[in-house]
Amino acid sequence: MRRVRDMMRSRAGELLKDGAVTRVLGWKSGEFYYDPTPSFFDTEESLDELVYNGFSAAMLSKYLIEATKKEGRVLVFLKPCDTYSFNHLLKEHKVDREKTYVIGVGCGGMLDIEKLRALGVKGIESMEELGENLVIHTLYGDKKFARGDVLLEKCATCKGLEHKASDELAVPDELWEWETSDRFARVSELEGMTSGERFAFWRGELSRCIRCNACRNACPVCSCNKCVFDNPRSGVIAKANADTFEENMFHIIRAFHVAGRCTDCGECSRVCPQNIPLHLLNRKFIKDINAFYGEYQSGESVDGKSPLTEFRTGDVEPGIVHERGGA
Amino acid sequence: MMLKLSIEKMGELFQRLAEGRKLYLPLDRGGQVDFGPWTPEAKVRLDRLKTIKSAKDFFFPQTENIVSFKRQGKDISIIENRDAEEPFVVFGVRGCDARSLDVLDRVFLCDPVDSFYKARRENGVVVSMACSEPEETCFCSIFGIDAADPQGDVVTYIIGDFLYWDERTDKGRALTETVKSLFSDASGDSSLVERSRGEIRDIVSRLPLCSLSLEGFDGSALKEKFGSPLWSELSQACVGCGTCTYVCPTCQCYDIQDFDTGHGIRRFRCWDSCMYSDFTLMAHGNPRKSQVERFRQRFMHKLIYFPANNDGMYSCVGCGRCVAKCPISMNITKVIKALGVEVNV
Amino acid sequence: MCDSEIRSDLLIPRLGVVTDIRRDTPDVKTFRVNGPSGGVCFSHMPGQCAMLSIPGVGEAMFSITSSPTNKEYMEFSIKKCGSLTEWLHDMEVGQQVAIRGPYGNAFPVEAELKGKDLLFIAGGIGLAPLRSVINYVRYYRDNYASVDIVYGARSMDDLVDIDEIRNEWIGRGDDVNVHLTIDRPQEGWDGNVAFVPDYVKSLNFPTTKTALICGPPIMIKFVLKALQELGFDKSQVYTTLELRMKCGIGKCGRCNVGAKYVCRDGPVFRCDKMEEMPDEY
Numbered sequence: 001m002r003r004v005r006d007m008m009r010s011r012a013g014e015l016l017k018d019g020a021v022t023r024v025l026g027w028k029s030g031e032f033y034y035d036p037t038p039s040f041f042d043t044e045e046s047l048d049e050l051v052y053n054g055f056s057a058a059m060l061s062k063y064l065i066e067a068t069k070k071e072g073r074v075l076v077f078l079k080p081c082d083t084y085s086f087n088h089l090l091k092e093h094k095v096d097r098e099k100t101y102v103i104g105v106g107c108g109g110m111l112d113i114e115k116l117r118a119l120g121v122k123g124i125e126s127m128e129e130l131g132e133n134l135v136i137h138t139l140y141g142d143k144k145f146a147r148g149d150v151l152l153e154k155c156a157t158c159k160g161l162e163h164k165a166s167d168e169l170a171v172p173d174e175l176w177e178w179e180t181s182d183r184f185a186r187v188s189e190l191e192g193m194t195s196g197e198r199f200a201f202w203r204g205e206l207s208r209c210i211r212c213n214a215c216r217n218a219c220p221v222c223s224c225n226k227c228v229f230d231n232p233r234s235g236v237i238a239k240a241n242a243d244t245f246e247e248n249m250f251h252i253i254r255a256f257h258v259a260g261r262c263t264d265c266g267e268c269s270r271v272c273p274q275n276i277p278l279h280l281l282n283r284k285f286i287k288d289i290n291a292f293y294g295e296y297q298s299g300e301s302v303d304g305k306s307p308l309t310e311f312r313t314g315d316v317e318p319g320i321v322h323e324r325g326g327a
Numbered sequence: 328m329m330l331k332l333s334i335e336k337m338g339e340l341f342q343r344l345a346e347g348r349k350l351y352l353p354l355d356r357g358g359q360v361d362f363g364p365w366t367p368e369a370k371v372r373l374d375r376l377k378t379i380k381s382a383k384d385f386f387f388p389q390t391e392n393i394v395s396f397k398r399q400g401k402d403i404s405i406i407e408n409r410d411a412e413e414p415f416v417v418f419g420v421r422g423c424d425a426r427s428l429d430v431l432d433r434v435f436l437c438d439p440v441d442s443f444y445k446a447r448r449e450n451g452v453v454v455s456m457a458c459s460e461p462e463e464t465c466f467c468s469i470f471g472i473d474a475a476d477p478q479g480d481v482v483t484y485i486i487g488d489f490l491y492w493d494e495r496t497d498k499g500r501a502l503t504e505t506v507k508s509l510f511s512d513a514s515g516d517s518s519l520v521e522r523s524r525g526e527i528r529d530i531v532s533r534l535p536l537c538s539l540s541l542e543g544f545d546g547s548a549l550k551e552k553f554g555s556p557l558w559s560e561l562s563q564a565c566v567g568c569g570t571c572t573y574v575c576p577t578c579q580c581y582d583i584q585d586f587d588t589g590h591g592i593r594r595f596r597c598w599d600s601c602m603y604s605d606f607t608l609m610a611h612g613n614p615r616k617s618q619v620e621r622f623r624q625r626f627m628h629k630l631i632y633f634p635a636n637n638d639g640m641y642s643c644v645g646c647g648r649c650v651a652k653c654p655i656s657m658n659i660t661k662v663i664k665a666l667g668v669e670v671n672v
Numbered sequence: 673m674c675d676s677e678i679r680s681d682l683l684i685p686r687l688g689v690v691t692d693i694r695r696d697t698p699d700v701k702t703f704r705v706n707g708p709s710g711g712v713c714f715s716h717m718p719g720q721c722a723m724l725s726i727p728g729v730g731e732a733m734f735s736i737t738s739s740p741t742n743k744e745y746m747e748f749s750i751k752k753c754g755s756l757t758e759w760l761h762d763m764e765v766g767q768q769v770a771i772r773g774p775y776g777n778a779f780p781v782e783a784e785l786k787g788k789d790l791l792f793i794a795g796g797i798g799l800a801p802l803r804s805v806i807n808y809v810r811y812y813r814d815n816y817a818s819v820d821i822v823y824g825a826r827s828m829d830d831l832v833d834i835d836e837i838r839n840e841w842i843g844r845g846d847d848v849n850v851h852l853t854i855d856r857p858q859e860g861w862d863g864n865v866a867f868v869p870d871y872v873k874s875l876n877f878p879t880t881k882t883a884l885i886c887g888p889p890i891m892i893k894f895v896l897k898a899l900q901e902l903g904f905d906k907s908q909v910y911t912t913l914e915l916r917m918k919c920g921i922g923k924c925g926r927c928n929v930g931a932k933y934v935c936r937d938g939p940v941f942r943c944d945k946m947e948e949m950p951d952e953y
Contacts, residue, residue, distance in 0.1 A: 011550070023490045030656055030661065031535060031536065031660060031661070031664075032463060032535075034656075035650075035656035035659050036656060037564050037655050037656045037661070038563075038564040039560075039563065039564060040560075040563055054497055058564075058654065058656070060657050063564070092352055101331075112649075113651075117651075118358060122376065122462045122463070123461065123462055123463055123534075124462075124463045125463065125535070138463075139460075139530055139533060139534075140460060175439040204356075204357065205357070208356065208359060208361075209359075210380065210389065210569075210573045210574075211569070211573075212568050212570040212572075212573045212600075213567075213568045213569055213603075214566065214568035214569075214654050215565055215656075216568075216570070217566035217568040218566055218654050230603070230604060230605055232605060232608070232755070233755060236445075238583055238599060239597055239599050239600065239603065240390040240567065240595075240597030261487065267654075270654070271568075271570075271654035273379060273570050273573075273574055273652040274359060274360065274379060275357075275359050277537045315385055349771070393681070393683050393684060393687075394678065394683075396682045396727035396728070396770065398727055398728065401763075401764070401766045401767040401768055402768050403687060403726075403727060403768040403770060405678055405685065405686070405770065406678075407678045407685070434923055435923065438683050439921050440922060441682075441683075442679070442681040443681065444679070445685075467849070488857075503868065515675060546931060549930055549931065549948070549950065550950065553930075553950040554950075556845045574927060579923070579925065580924055580925030580926065581918070581919070581923075581925070582918055582924070583683065583728070583731065583918050583919065583924070583927075585727055585731075587726075587728050592727035592728040594727065596683070596924075597721060597923070598755050599918075599925070599926075601925060605927060606916075607915065607916050607926060608756075608916065609914075609916045610753040610754035610916070611753060614915065614929075614952050614953055615952065620952065624928070625950075627950075628925070631931075632928065632930060632931045633733070635931040636931050
């Protein structure tokens, strides 16, 4: 990852210098190793603070909506999975491709600080990513983890390391690759439950929701200029749940709204302060869409229609839900 | 008087504390640790330093009923609809959260007094707990909070195999009376407790964020800090969610909303966030048009406006929840560093 | 149910009844509100506000237009501009409303303004809060020196309370000088035509006066500039601020500007004091 970072800094510097781009959108180093913040860099000197490591999970694609409204071209660093959301935003004409310059950055899987904390890591002083290992120096002693054990959910079920959009790549020859698991495995488990069990599962998960809107605001597909939940005239504006069912509705409505568009980037679950597995709602839709309309991966390309915006005579009838027993 | 109890007997203590009142303490729910009501089956997690949300919830809950109405033709009736008041104990409150109640008191107990909050404060007993293993996200010490000796009605310590119990207020003494028979006298262990405090303070002194300086953050710097060109850079990645405000033990902004239950109108208040675009939205415009202004408001309020109105008390207790939870890792410590004095850089 | 059975809190309203509605302009109506058994819902001072609500529709802060000297009823002049105000405009006499207050400070009618030459400057619906002060001053006329009122609106149809202005303020001969103006010439209008700030300047008021301004933010800004050009100091000028409010008691955080809460520390501010606040209103 450090080599990728060096490649990023040097290319960004060159492109800024010769005026090919006016700004660089990357990650800025924080207080700790694990807290880089998305940031714009507009001078070569400022690039000293550009970092890229196992905690550069925050996706930059959505920032391009606002960034490409401004003058000049933005250099953006996209990890392989980030390029899906980038394509999706292009497809919906939210981002002006002409104003972007994409450097696809190699990814060795992003790490989950929450998983580390759950494993008892506290008092972090510094971290080192050494190949397939992560070494953490803490006030309470050193700890070593295999990367594979502390990957973010979205990385443990990675869609692949190929960039679906880029103007150039910053991918070193040897990057740590990992074994991924089936992203629909958990969905299948939920489908196997009775409807009562499934309801209880989601009530349990969603009842923790604090309506902070982080999932929506981080979602690259939730890009409405004004969300219905922010519109006082909609009658459903609420910063808290007026009744216990409201948090369910919020998430289910959102899942329906991003159905067929969701790129499965996993940001919703990553940013959730309550660790609610929101991505499972979206994956259920993706799984069904694949089954009913043929394999479709949103954001794989800019062209073509999403199955839900295209009518074909062979499309399934709504009765399919009943035929499948309601799951 | 200092008392002690073998940690094996904690279950009995909780049982006793929960008799005739609610007992809230950090519980594991699906791997997430948050304050919740104790039951014999509950998975108590006193080892987890930071609950996701703070103890604020029990005094200023995320939603609470204010009043109800019925409308019939042109007539309106007003119906009492306060949530039931009940005595409760919050156990395992860390020093930062314990102090946050002082901050909330400044808001809700100043004239005119908020009767909802006041009732909860009167009904609640705070049993705090010293932080045996502070985390890197902690910075309570810059606000003068001692993680080793928190405030509270009762202060507890887990040292070795014992829970030490130190009553501090009349409320705490009254609570102690109800559980005293489980404890044994620990006045002879004071040096042990003192040593433990020393160890905690030693760790705190080595925490990276505890060296932050708040110099220059006061009412007199209002215009200077407000006008800083750094706000646009600091806020550029902010996604405008409410995570920081909702996990914060001192954020106290609220909204009042009406909910049509189908049988009447329930007026409730709920937490609100200055980070939200509609917070200051009016029919004819919004004085805080972009996230830059909303972001600035949150930090100006905590570091400048609140102390200007409250004898220098900051509206932050350094619990570090926002540091841990912000989706894009921007937080008050980065703001203090950027806008503060040289030594912070 | 009777109010008295409710455990009180400042967030809990009481009932009021709308006893009269009159249309002032195409988008402003004045509502007369009484307590359930007549009289006013509570006493107030000029410039203070009240929270009015229709449960299930919304609650919002409005300035109390009637003077405290009026013990028979309270009045609110309300412009239609959102869902609650639309509802209020559509309601009929006899409708009950939920009301709480009074909130905020008041114009210092019993302190700094006493004995002063007063200059009221209002634009459009901005007359609403000043009407309370003007009528208070007229009631205690001997406590104040000269009184000038400059009032303007887009057109003559947009002048709020024009009947009262003509019949009471101009017609009574109690030494109140009223200067009306509209933005553009209009058939049937033989009065002055000018924007309020320009009109204020052309009237060349002496700097011995104390000004009370209320109107759209942009008007306030330019009137203040005009007064300064005439030699007024900001400390001689009072205005009111309007921000979104929810609690009305300086706690919910919504109207926080700098170290002030507009609902509690305002809405009346002396313009020199506003310099301590960041420009965010």
